[in-house]
Amino acid sequence: MILLALPQSSADGESVGLIDALFMAVSAVCVTGLAVLEPGSDFSYFGQTVILLLVQLGGLGFMIFGVTVAILVGKVMGLKYRLLLQPTTNTFSARGIFRLAMTILLLALALEAVTALILTIHWSGEMGWVEASYASIFHSVMAFNNAGFTLFDNSMEDYLGDPLVNVSLSALFITGGLGFMVLVDLFRKRSLRKLSLHSKLVLVTSGSLLIGGFLFLFMVELFNPATEGLSLTERLLAAYFQSATPRSAGFNTVDIGNMLVASQFFIIVLMFIGASTGGTGGGIKTNTFAIIVLATINTFRSGHQVHAFHRKIALETVMRALAVVVSSLAWIIGTTLLLSITEGLHNVHFLTTLFDVVSGFSTAGLSMGLTEELSPIGKIIMMITMFVGRLGPLTLAYLLTYKQRPSRINYPEDKVLIG
Amino acid sequence: MILLALPQSSADGESVGLIDALFMAVSAVCVTGLAVLEPGSDFSYFGQTVILLLVQLGGLGFMIFGVTVAILVGKVMGLKYRLLLQPTTNTFSARGIFRLAMTILLLALALEAVTALILTIHWSGEMGWVEASYASIFHSVMAFNNAGFTLFDNSMEDYLGDPLVNVSLSALFITGGLGFMVLVDLFRKRSLRKLSLHSKLVLVTSGSLLIGGFLFLFMVELFNPATEGLSLTERLLAAYFQSATPRSAGFNTVDIGNMLVASQFFIIVLMFIGASTGGTGGGIKTNTFAIIVLATINTFRSGHQVHAFHRKIALETVMRALAVVVSSLAWIIGTTLLLSITEGLHNVHFLTTLFDVVSGFSTAGLSMGLTEELSPIGKIIMMITMFVGRLGPLTLAYLLTYKQRPSRINYPEDKVLIG
Ligand SMILES: [K+]
């Protein structure tokens, strides 16, 4: 943060100011990508490199952090991080876990390197080799970490119709968002049938959201007069990219503000769902969303257990999913109310506020314009939201709560009507 | 519906048209109170009486319907309606239940009559005895049934500073919203400590929402330039009334459109929560909301059971609450998306759409102006939403599903990560 506030970090040699530097640093570490300044034009190469390192630290570091924590404070973090290792390693020794962390690191760097290479070749004609390799590395790191910053002042809008940029970047951020348990599971099992229930749920939910989102955005935006000049290829690519990026990459190839209200609201829902546990993305997570939907369907069918792929899902899991959804909704509603008050005098529209709050909480990074107009107090509120959203309500609760002995009193049961 | 489309029902002797008559009839039967026409100026006395009867039938009838259904199709409706009788009658005989239904009917008519009498005396100077008694009966019926129609074109805005109108109407609609199990429970036990868990949860949640809502609206609206001319008494009454009416009476004493965005969004949340099971109001219900919050808190505390007032809450109850919240959210999101598309060309603001959709689904009846400008297709969508919201997702699922034997396969358990 201090580094970003240095004059050396700024494009024009004058410090960007402490609060904006702090905001950009928080946004980078949380891999959110919401920006009060443009990484491309407001920061020097030095400043951009600081952002890049913060993003790599925040995204990839958070993945490895989970593994490390599992060794150091295994008991405090409890089931979650031990579970997360079960499918990936048979040993709980420090050495086994260190090797796993190295695997993740190498895998991530390899994927980033391959994408950067492809993009360098692709962009070399347009930008020259030096600029092209710099931009390629920067955007590959942003993509794998689902960070969403770009060096261009209009995100990826210039590459709306460029299939190679669309496909290579989205492949990278979708991979980063799946979570390393799923990646390792895929790598080891090499068979869809043998995958763990977690991997199956993540893959099916992610796939469905991608296809459903693509179809919805493609059809709805046909009615948007702003898309009139686009060719069919551009429309298809735009619908695909804008359905993938809310969960939670944060690049955009069309101006979100020019989309129809229905599309904007739909993107809010996609951002809320987000990526998957153990990945570089945010949101309530595809696996949480799947559990909530399965539990609801099960209740409507008067079923006696929540199940998927011939496996029962523990009630404890459903309760955790419920807690994540309810507390996330509560946080988003509270923050939106708060910002409506603090920023209300600026006449900001409600949808813009809701959009940017969900984007910040879900570390999506897309913006309808609220963020860059935030008051200082609004910036602080948004920073806290990005941080809380990045850690996630459950992780935060575990970190804040000392291991309190849950009450073991067995209360008699009583009934409450519902519905 | 046919009756409302008759020329005799219209104020100017020309039929209001089938679709608008149908909309008003659905809104009346569902005790929603959303209006495409003004009951006061667009309908004749005959038309208004039809609306009044539809409301009484829809609100009070729905209460008694539950009891009747319990006898006739006890097995189909299952646990819910039998449970609902347990605290109120010890006999499941037809005679016992008929007596209970008569008790409800008489209680409701008595409460309506008392309020109507008070209002008649209060309004007699202003309107004359005939008009005053007519208006008093009409609004008392609307209040007990949480229907929200008024004979005035600006709802209750003329009575913003009138404590008697504020208190008598709100007392009636709050009572109607509590649900008859709670009323009978209160009446029989005459001691707060001895009340059932259901009654305690309903009373505590309703009270907290009322007090919390009052404080929030009072403080936020201090910053609203539109409230400048109001006295302290008017501000206090306005904050109280507007915090009570969203769950789900539907009268308003200030123009919702002139409130601050934060207040409008807050009212959306209150409407979503709504009144209590077994009452004349809608929404997900205070009891459902309480269960969801309790379950979330329990998970954060790593507790082993959801409990309140020294009573354990069954996991089945939590699952039902989860299903109600998730399916309600899904319906509201889907309807808002749909209306954004069908009404989008009219440039309706997003908050207005969301507000009216939640209002329709929760049978609240407050409006920010979308409803009266709906296209014919939009009116149909809104009618379906009012109907689905009135029956409630769970009831609807029971009615639609033939008693299918739930699968008894016992799947092995597998773990999914959350958070
Ligand atoms: K992001």
Ligand SMILES: [K+]
């Ligand atoms: K109503």
